[in-house]
Amino acid sequence: xxNAVIETRALRKVYAAGSEAEVAALKGVDLLIHAGEFVAIMxxxxxxxxxxxxxxxxxxxxxxxxxxxxxxxxxALDAEALAILRREKIGFVFQGFHLLPRMSALENVAxxxxxxxxxQAERQQRAQAALAAVGLGERSHHKPNELSGGQQQRVAIxxxxxxxxxxxxxxxxxxxxxxxxxxxxxxxFKQLRDDGHTVVLITHDAEVARHADRILVMRDGELHQATxxxxxxxxxxxxxxx
Numbered sequence: 093x094x095n096a097v098i099e100t101r102a103l104r105k106v107y108a109a110g111s112e113a114e115v116a117a118l119k120g121v122d123l124l125i126h127a128g129e130f131v132a133i134m135x136x137x138x139x140x141x142x143x144x145x146x147x148x149x150x151x152x153x154x155x156x157x158x159x160x161x162x163x164x165x166x167x168a169l170d171a172e173a174l175a176i177l178r179r180e181k182i183g184f185v186f187q188g189f190h191l192l193p194r195m196s197a198l199e200n201v202a203x204x205x206x207x208x209x210x211x212q213a214e215r216q217q218r219a220q221a222a223l224a225a226v227g228l229g230e231r232s233h234h235k236p237n238e239l240s241g242g243q244q245q246r247v248a249i250x251x252x253x254x255x256x257x258x259x260x261x262x263x264x265x266x267x268x269x270x271x272x273x274x275x276x277x278x279x280x281f282k283q284l285r286d287d288g289h290t291v292v293l294i295t296h297d298a299e300v301a302r303h304a305d306r307i308l309v310m311r312d313g314e315l316h317q318a319t320x321x322x323x324x325x326x327x328x329x330x331x332x333x334x
Contacts, residue, residue: 183252
């Protein structure tokens with residue numbers, strides 16, 4: 093059995109706690125994801141899936157419970173140690189590509205390495221290799237407006253991989269792409285899994301979730317295991333209507 097890279101125990105998130113507007117976004121979530129898994133987390137708007145991703149990505153803190161990221165208890169880290177963990181352990185990919193328009197693809201990909209104080213020549217070499225790995229080695233000097241949507245998402249994935257994190261978290265990464273390009277991006281995530289990365293994909297789309305090894309469903313702040321994408325979609329819709 094491979095080691096767990098993501099483990100939560102009774103994870104809770106409450107907004108406006110103690111007030112009349114209190115909302116329990118997560119209600120005691122237990123989650124275990126092992127190294128090299130490709131896991132999809134589905135759910136309708138307001139189900140808690142984005143809140144869960146923010147906690148897993150160390151972008152927010154839980155109200156209660158425990159989160160172990162690659163064996164490290166996140167609650168025990170100060171702000172600096174948390175930033176280092178986030179930089180070294182987790183790569184983020186979003187629906188909006190979040191590329192800086194005045195920078196080339198190479199510069200966008202190399203940017204996270206600047207925070208690690210890596211020499212410029214080494215940054216560029218690693219960024220070029222990352223772009224080549226996603227099939228954009230020959231487009232490294234193009235700016236975002238000179239690239240297609242699918243190419244921009246590949247640049248964003250290369251940037252997420254530049255620090256060689258064990259975990260890649262993707263929030264609706266195909267949402268802004270046509271279906272053919274979306275399939276290409278999902279094939280790339282499968283390749284990342286095959287290369288040893290752990291991929292956590294947030295989506296509302298059952299067709300996208302089918303590409304994962306395992307599907308989980310968030311419903312009313314609770315996490316449920318799904319047997320397949322169809323049951324996940326049915327459960328999600330039922331949860332949205334109750």
